[in-house]
Amino acid sequence: MGFDFLNRGKIAVEVSILNPERLLNILWAKNVNVLNVKRVDIATIIIEIEYDDYELLKDSVHRLRGKMKIVGSGGFLFFVGRLKKKSSLVIGGILFIIILFYLSTFVWxxxxxxxxxxxxxxxxxxxxxxxxxxxxxxxxxxxxxxxxxxxxxxxxxxxxxxxxxxxxxxxxxxxKVNPPKAQEKELGNLVAKMDGEIKRIYAFSGRAAVPVGTMIKAGEVVIEGINGKEEEPYEEAPEGVVMANTFYEKEMKVQIDGTKLERTGERDSDVYLNIFGKKIYLKKAIKDFGHYDKIEQSGKVFNKVIYFEREETPVKLTKEEAVDNSIKALGESLLKDLTREAVIVDKIINTEEDGQGNIIVKVIFVVEQNIVDNTPVDY
Structure with missing residues (x-):
């Protein structure tokens, strides 16, 4: 008795008949539980009854030569019916995801x-x-x-x-590779591979071609492949190190006033499958960020889009702080492009404001480094 509700349902039936009142009297005489009646026009009514009484209604309408059609249904019985129609699709989708996940645990x-x-x-x-x-x-x-x-x-x-x-x-x-065979040294001259001011020359073989303090251009000879006395010179393979001051100019625009967008630490994400170019979302981002950064991560099975919230925050830096931070950042950036023996020995700094809350920092870095090209060129 406690589970009778599982078999219950109600339906709404539109009946077209010449005498609707007679139909209602017949139904009541047969103890049909008429839940609701709505008149549409003089010959049409909508009757809401329990599903168990549907056959009695159908028989009564046919006897009175009327027409009827179901226009609505409800209750647990019909809910189960609708669920059965869609269950294969739901089960298929779940099985598909389970199979994909299982296959992703293997190396193919x-x-x-x-x-x-x-x-x-x-x-x-x-x-x-x-x-x-x-x-x-x-x-x-x-x-x-x-x-x-x-x-x-x-x-x-x-x-x-x-x-x-x-x-x-x-x-x-x-x-593992065998050590390279010793190559025969080539004759010729060594030239500078970049512009600079000569500071020191170490000629291990050959001789210096320019004095210390000379401003040299890229391609000019710095070590000659010649040695010996002036009266009796002889050719030899040149080798050496030429240390020179070289110059790199970099600039950076820094905001010192106003507001800027910064990450708040809040994040959300989408997770989806990409099947034949169509995205099937397993999870959608629910947070509504006004400003955000977006990072897409593609996997073999699952794909992900991560959203990082950004909000406007006030900016207030002194000119000195902005300049110091810029010089440090520019210097670190430059060192990544230099060889290990290169050293920053001086900085020439210029600053200007653009009138929009920004300061432009221009820095000329003086870098001491070896500028010799070790591939000899012809005499």
Whole structure:
């Protein structure tokens, strides 16, 4: 008795009949529970009854030679019916995602990156012998163990790195190489590879072609491939170091007043599948950010878009702070492009304001470095 509601439902039926009142009297006489009646016109009514009484209504309408059609339904019985119609689609979608997720736990491709001495085919066979092949579970892959075993069995491998990216196992190999043969030194002159002011010249062979303090242009001779006395000079392969002051100009615009957009730490994300170019969202961002940064991350199965909220924050810097911060940032940027022996020995600084709350910092960096091109040119 407590579960009778599971079989209950109600339907709304539009009945077209010459005498609607007679139909209602017949239904009441048969103890049909008429839940609601609405007259549409003189010969049409909409009757709401329980689903169990539908056959009685149908029989009564046919006897009176009327017409009827169902215009609405409700209740648990019909809810279950509608759910059954869509259940296959829902179950199919869930199974599809489960299968994709399960397949993503395997490695389906082994990508080998070698250079000259190690054959990818040979390395693939060695990986196969230790159980590493397409179809292996990711959890069964121990990158450190793979690296050690391959380095032990292949004498041409200096070191090996194994990384799982998506459903691909990527193998990177650094090969052992024989030391290069000593090259014969070439005759000629050494020239400057950039402009600069000569500070020191160390001619290990050959002789200096310019004095200290000279402003030199790129391509001019700095070490001659000649040695010996002036009366009896002889040619020899030049070699040396030429230290010179070189010049790099950089500038930066810095906001010192007003407002700027900065990240607040709040974030949200979309997660979706990309199937034949169509996005199927598993999760949609719900936070409404007025300003945001967006980063897209593409995977083998799931794709993600991360949103970082940004808000306007006041900016108030002194000119001195702005200049100091700019010089430091520009210097760090320059050092990334210089060789290790290069040293910043001086800075020439100019500043100007643009009238819009910004300051433009221009810096000429004086860098001491070796400017010699070690490839000799003809005399």
């Amino acid at each position: 491709k082994v990508e080998i990156n070698t250079k000259k001495n190690v054959s990818p085919y040979e390395l693939r066979q060695q990986l196969y012998n230790i159980g590493i092949k397409p179809g292996i579970k990711k959890k069964d892959i121990n990158a450190k163990e793979i690296e050690k075993k391959i380095e032990d069995v292949n004498s041409d491998v200096l070191w090996l790195r194994a990384r799982v990216e998506g459903s691909t196992l990527k193998i990177y190999v650094e090969e």
